[in-house]
Amino acid sequence: MVTKNNVHNISEAEWEVMRIVWTLGEIHTGQVIAELQAKKAWSESTIKTLMGRLVKKGLLKTRKDGRRFVYSATVSENQMMLEATRQMMGHMCDMHKGQMLLELIKDVPLSKSDIEKLEKQLTQKEQQAPDTVDCNCLASEQHDC
Known part of the structure; x- marks a missing residue:
């Protein structure tokens, strides 16, 4: 399950591990190490530590396959990206979210x-869209920020 805490507490390095797991699906430790070492100058122990942290955070699960561990994601990439995006947008003034989306596009x-x-989606959204979006930064009066 993705929670705001999971997304907020995932490091850049842990995102790198998750991207590999999402791309390859079930993957054993050696594959993750090989993929990451092809991109980064990280030691095997660093990568194993990152994977262990992701298991503790509940974002990866493991199963034993003979003598090695197989990892898989407990949450989809789309779920994680959506929650991370919602968190980021939650920090912004409502007035500026549309402009931010334009810049991202x-x-x-x-x-x-x-x-x-x-x-x-935009055509559907336009049917109920207001002419302007109000600032939601202050509780008191309406402001243009």
């Missing part, structure tokens, strides 16, 4: 299929 690689889905 400029920077993110998108397929034609992704763009079609975005266009469809």
Whole structure:
């Protein structure tokens, strides 16, 4: 289960481990080490420590396969990314979220299929969208931040 605490307490290095597990699915320790060492100058013990931390956080689970451990994610990449994004957006003024999304769209690689889905979602959202979004930074008066 993804909680705000899981997402908040995952380090950049742990994200690297999770990306490999999400990409390859069930994976044994040696595969994770090989993949990470091809990208990073990390020791085997560092990688095992990261994997152990992710197990303790409940983001990876293990099972024994003969003499080695097999790891798999307990949460999908989409679930984790969605929660991380929601956390980030929760720190922003409502007025500025639309502009932030525009900036992200400029920077993110998108397929034609992704763009079609975005266009469809935006068309649906437009039906109920207000003319402007109010600032939600202060409890008292409405402000333009």
